[in-house]
Amino acid sequence: MSRLIALEPLTAEAFAPFGDVLDISGDPDKIINQGLCGRYHDRARLDFADGRAGISLFNAQARSLPLRLEMVERHPEGSQAFLPMQRAPFLVVVAPDEAGQPGRPRAFLTREGQGVNYHRGTWHGVLTPLSEPGLFAVVDRIGSGANLEEHWFDTPFTITGETGPAS
Ligand SMILES: NC(=O)N[C@@H](O)C(=O)O
Numbered sequence: 001m002s003r004l005i006a007l008e009p010l011t012a013e014a015f016a017p018f019g020d021v022l023d024i025s026g027d028p029d030k031i032i033n034q035g036l037c038g039r040y041h042d043r044a045r046l047d048f049a050d051g052r053a054g055i056s057l058f059n060a061q062a063r064s065l066p067l068r069l070e071m072v073e074r075h076p077e078g079s080q081a082f083l084p085m086q087r088a089p090f091l092v093v094v095a096p097d098e099a100g101q102p103g104r105p106r107a108f109l110t111r112e113g114q115g116v117n118y119h120r121g122t123w124h125g126v127l128t129p130l131s132e133p134g135l136f137a138v139v140d141r142i143g144s145g146a147n148l149e150e151h152w153f154d155t156p157f158t159i160t161g162e163t164g165p166a167s
């Protein structure tokens with residue numbers, strides 16, 4: 001299998017097997033605050049086994065494309081949401097699960113202002129901003145026990161800077 005992975009635009013449909021896309025596309029679900037605010041209500045499936053939701057802030061160093069992808073990880077006990085606190089697009093890498101191992105990864109480029117929520121157990125690359133500040137609010141599980149499984153590829157992939165169809 002080719003080790004080159006093209007970028008795909010992030011859409012709710014394409015990302016549905018892996019998680020939720022959080023953005024203000026389309027009409028808000030509710031108009032609140034005396035008509036001054038649109039509420040895009042309850043847009044992510046949060047799931048925390050034997051734990052609670054926590055909000056953390058990540059200040060991540062920017063990476064550049066093309067990017068060598070050596071590892072994906074997953075959190076068996078909880079979902080994980082990345083909500084940018086700046087407007088720059090960032091890289092989102094996910095992979096299907098194939099009998100407990102990640103299948104071929106897919107790479108998405110967010111639009112400005114988009115965030116993602118990885119469903120519990122979704123294989124994903126670590127937070128990868130493409131510019132700085134790489135400042136994100138992260139909503140994930142706070143609890144005891146192991147909640148991180150890493151998979152290091154025998155042969156790394158390369159995420160190109162090109163956009164293209166799903167591979
Ligand atoms: N380890 C950690 O808190 N972050 C990762 O899970 C990640 O997806 O970036």
Ligand code: NI
Nearest residue numbers: 073075080126
């Ligand atoms: Ni993670």
